[in-house]
Amino acid sequence: MNTVLEVNNLSKTFTLHQQQGVQLHVLDDISFSVNAGECVVLHGQSGAGKSTLLRTLYGNYLPGAGSIRVLHRDSMTELVGTAPRQIMQVRRETMGYVSQFLRVIPRVNCLDVVSEPALLRGWSAEQARARAADLLTRLNIPQRLWSLAPNTFSGGEQQRVNIARGFMVNWPLMLLDEPTASLDEANRQVVLQMIGEARAAGAA
Numbered sequence: 001m002n003t004v005l006e007v008n009n010l011s012k013t014f015t016l017h018q019q020q021g022v023q024l025h026v027l028d029d030i031s032f033s034v035n036a037g038e039c040v041v042l043h044g045q046s047g048a049g050k051s052t053l054l055r056t057l058y059g060n061y062l063p064g065a066g067s068i069r070v071l072h073r074d075s076m077t078e079l080v081g082t083a084p085r086q087i088m089q090v091r092r093e094t095m096g097y098v099s100q101f102l103r104v105i106p107r108v109n110c111l112d113v114v115s116e117p118a119l120l121r122g123w124s125a126e127q128a129r130a131r132a133a134d135l136l137t138r139l140n141i142p143q144r145l146w147s148l149a150p151n152t153f154s155g156g157e158q159q160r161v162n163i164a165r166g167f168m169v170n171w172p173l174m175l176l177d178e179p180t181a182s183l184d185e186a187n188r189q190v191v192l193q194m195i196g197e198a199r200a201a202g203a204a
């Protein structure tokens, strides 16, 4: 089996400079690896550091120590300390991330928000819109909402738009932060199916 993610001795401490310099040791010497097609679930109490780990893997937080290597363009590539340009390339081609909440971009409509990852990969606008429409239909976002900016959508609708965007292209490595948390049972099942399909296609 191909290893697509290898984490070694990863640590992350937050220093709260505006609160007497209090230090929070959130990640402490974490090591694990994930193979293609494997699904790893982070299970832990609220505040344990699950989102922090995902954000650190995605390059949003700089770890205090350790290494994060991903299979990118056929070679294991170190992300810690790498140039932002390289991180952006890895994000574009290799590693997708669905955060807990949609980062709403004012005035950009739903179809364009979902299409963006494919456009960044050079798909035509027609191809991207067709795929986005397909995902939005599967995720039960009514067509009347597609041309509207999602900032006025309900929490569950925003989360489904976020998921559609996250599954727009086939990323070999997907980081999903509570992807079914605010969904009803029917939509939860759709998302689980989409995760299953991505795994069957080799995604980790």
Ligand SMILES: Nc1ncnc2c1ncn2[C@@H]1O[C@H](COP(=O)(O)OP(=O)(O)OP(=O)(O)O)[C@@H](O)[C@H]1O
Pocket (backbone or CB within 6 Å): 014, 024, 026, 044, 045, 046, 047, 048, 049, 050, 051, 052, 053
């Ligand atoms: N940017 C930040 N600055 C300071 N502290 C942070 C920051 N992000 C997270 N923390 C702290 O790190 C700890 C872990 O937070 P995190 O969001 O990773 O938990 P979690 O396991 O995802 O929780 P939940 O299941 O409730 O989403 C918390 O105590 C939180 O206050």
